[in-house]
Amino acid sequence: MRTRLFSLLAAVALGTASAAITYPVTVSHSAGSTTVPKKPLRVVALGPHALDLLLSLGVQPVGYGEASTFIKTPAFGSPIRDIRNLGSRVTSSPVNVGDRFNPNLEILTSLKPDLIVGEDYAAQVYPQLSRVAPTLLFKGIDRSEWQKTLPLLARALDREAAATAALATYTKGVQATRAVLAPRFRNQKVLVVWTGGGEGKNTFNISDHNDWTGGLLTDLGLGVVDGDKRDAVVSVEGLTALDPDAVIVLASGTNTPARARADWNAGALTSRLRATRAGQVYFFDYHLFRRIRGPIAAQLIERQLLREMTRN
The missing domain is CATH 3.40.50.1980 (Nitrogenase molybdenum iron protein domain)
Incomplete structure (x- = not known):
């Protein structure tokens, strides 16, 4: 379909x-x-x-x-x-x-x-x-x-x-990326969130499969978890309740992927999540993953996903 x-x-x-x-x-x-x-x-x-x-x-x-x-x-x-x-x-x-x-x-x-x-x-x-x-x-x-x-x-x-x-280029890129990622994440729950870091480092917004980001990732073969609703705000405890197999964390505002990774690994709860223990937490730039929203952005996102998600 x-x-x-x-x-x-x-x-x-x-x-x-x-x-x-x-x-x-x-x-x-x-x-x-x-x-x-x-x-x-x-x-x-x-x-x-x-x-x-x-x-x-x-x-x-x-x-x-x-x-x-x-x-x-x-x-x-x-x-x-x-x-x-x-x-x-x-x-x-x-x-x-x-x-x-x-x-x-x-x-x-x-x-x-x-x-x-x-x-x-x-x-x-x-x-x-x-x-x-x-x-x-x-x-x-x-x-x-x-x-x-x-x-x-x-x-x-x-x-x-x-x-x-x-x-046509977009379709070809999605199909090629899906062929690689879908088998690796088959039957896995993938949560997509963004965070501004700083004082809000323990608060996350959820991207669902009907928005640009979650929709693209779903088309790429990732089973995106929606949580309660679109753009829902969830705490660290909420992440624990969802307990996804993999997490994609987008650093928003003045936050950076490196800082988001450091905050995540230092957190008492986030560091113990199933996705963390499995080495399936990935950190990217919110600006690319949510703000550009076009065919060129899709190509750039696909490259980053393939680089980060196929290392092991």
Whole structure:
């Protein structure tokens, strides 16, 4: 069923790739319906999710809005030199337009964009963004959501063939990774949590199989444990009650995978969990595993999982 879904998504994109788009084109998205009058050549990406989608379509942005925690260049209007995880694929030196959810409108206007692409978190400033340029805001936090978004974005950009290729590459990568991981974790309960460390090092949030992270890991053959509900907060004692066979810990905020590992191993209860004793606790970066949520992120996640989970 899962393979059939991937094939269907690719087929849908392929069916729309037979001819060039005729502009103007109208695209429906989470904030409404937007008409793009001409093929966009100057595109701004608001956030890593939008950036992933654009890069997967072969589009380099003229501007970029990041989560404030990760903006290495503090001055708005300056090129961003270091974009976390995706930076090696960016060749355009995009200008820092500020926070991805509330960007600097003056800088945006100065870039003279043909299209602004972001997430629905920026819905409160959608009217202002739309006055600068046609704006598309998409949802991306749920399982398989970007696969629905990508063909829509590709239509706005006249990049439908690239969308077909990206979907096919994604499907191939998932199938290859699943072939390795699924046998290793067959019949095992895998818990996915994130923690900010520090004072909250003994508090964890659960990722379930219907969000982006848990959904991808489920597709990769890992039996993701949901806990009580999506994004549920659980204590160390709660982890003990769930007692999973394996745990994936994502370091969020200013936390790091190395610090999260140290906190975990130093904990009186976490160090005695079945997963810990079996050497099946894995530590990764929340930013990559939960915030980017696109086909390129999936490839990077798969590489990290294969490297860390196949060492023994």
